[in-house]
Amino acid sequence: MSRPAHRRPEYHKINKDLFVLTYGALVAQLCKDYEKDEDVNKYLDKMGYGIGTRLVEDFLARSCVRRCHSYSEITDIIAQVAFKMYLGITPSVTCNNPSRTEFSLILDKNPLVEFVEELPAGRSSLCYCNLLCGIIRGALEMVHLAADVTFLQDTLKGDRVTEIGITFLKKLDEKKYRRKK
Amino acid sequence: MADEALFLLLHNEMVSGLYKSAEQGEVENGRCITKLENMGFRVGQGLIERFTKDTARFKDELDIMKFICKDFWTTVFKKQIDNLRTNHQGIYVLQDNKFRLLTQMSAGKQYLEHASKVNFR
Numbered sequence: 001m002s003r004p005a006h007r008r009p010e011y012h013k014i015n016k017d018l019f020v021l022t023y024g025a026l027v028a029q030l031c032k033d034y035e036k037d038e039d040v041n042k043y044l045d046k047m048g049y050g051i052g053t054r055l056v057e058d059f060l061a062r063s064c065v066r067r068c069h070s071y072s073e074i075t076d077i078i079a080q081v082a083f084k085m086y087l088g089i090t091p092s093v094t095c096n097n098p099s100r101t102e103f104s105l106i107l108d109k110n111p112l113v114e115f116v117e118e119l120p121a122g123r124s125s126l127c128y129c130n131l132l133c134g135i136i137r138g139a140l141e142m143v144h145l146a147a148d149v150t151f152l153q154d155t156l157k158g159d160r161v162t163e164i165g166i167t168f169l170k171k172l173d174e175k176k177y178r179r180k181k
Numbered sequence: 182m183a184d185e186a187l188f189l190l191l192h193n194e195m196v197s198g199l200y201k202s203a204e205q206g207e208v209e210n211g212r213c214i215t216k217l218e219n220m221g222f223r224v225g226q227g228l229i230e231r232f233t234k235d236t237a238r239f240k241d242e243l244d245i246m247k248f249i250c251k252d253f254w255t256t257v258f259k260k261q262i263d264n265l266r267t268n269h270q271g272i273y274v275l276q277d278n279k280f281r282l283l284t285q286m287s288a289g290k291q292y293l294e295h296a297s298k299v300n301f302r
Binding site: 015043087 | 184185187191194195216219220223227256259
């Protein structure tokens with residue numbers, strides 16, 4: 001059966017348990033491979049970066065978002081469109097500084113930690129969901145926006161909510177407009 | 182429900198990360214496949230615990246295989262196994278003609294040389 005070329009592709013969902021359990025197995029394997037928490041966090045961030053650089057293409061193709069004119073618009077789109085599309089949750093957005101370059105995504109419910117009761121013993125500085133930080137950082141870099149993305153609060157470390165902080169840095173490519181003589 | 186694209190990319194990164202670590206160290210190919218298999222084993226255990234919470238006890242091996250081919254595969258991959266063969270002596274062959282995790286790669290010829298690496302367990 002051949003598919004007509006103009007047919008809209010079906011966007012498949014998968015079982016959430018499969019995704020959450022796979023992520024958990026990955027973190028468990030990394031904890032076995034690396035002794036230091038920083039190494040695990042760094043590896044998760046690197047993996048997330050690789051995923052983010054590719055995921056952003058899928059996102060832009062499917063979401064048809066318009067061009068953004070401010071960092072706060074971008075953060076809103078990440079929270080309300082991207083998170084909703086890929087994880088089924090909508091974090092809330094807060095701005096952390098008056099110059100509007102630092103934002104926080106507050107997740108009341110983090111689907112990735114659904115089956116995690118607590119961090120393993122001796123792993124108190126493990127950022128379990130560091131993959132998310134890498135994904136956001138990679139995705140932003142592919143649209144020429146440099147940003148620092150870290151966890152500010154983590155329910156696995158005793159905080160009430162999970163908070164991801166995004167700090168937009170200088171734009172990667174600054175277009176220099178030449179005056180026509 | 183989570184999105185398939187995210188899971189596919191996560192799986193790709195996991196496989197490529199394992200193979201990179203194999204190239205750097207003296208770890209043989211077999212050991213990274215074992216790591217991948219161990220991860221899959223953990224995931225499978227967790228999934229089956231959740232899915233069979235309310236199902237009746239399985240009568241025999243064939244019953245178990247039928248559950249895997251129909252219910253389990255449908256819940257995880259949204260389709261049933263296409264073909265189940267057995268020699269009635271403990272060996273079963275499950276055939277999926279359109280394995281969701283590989284359709285993106287198998288669609289064209291671009292990734293043919295890497296096809297053998299993605300040994301999904």
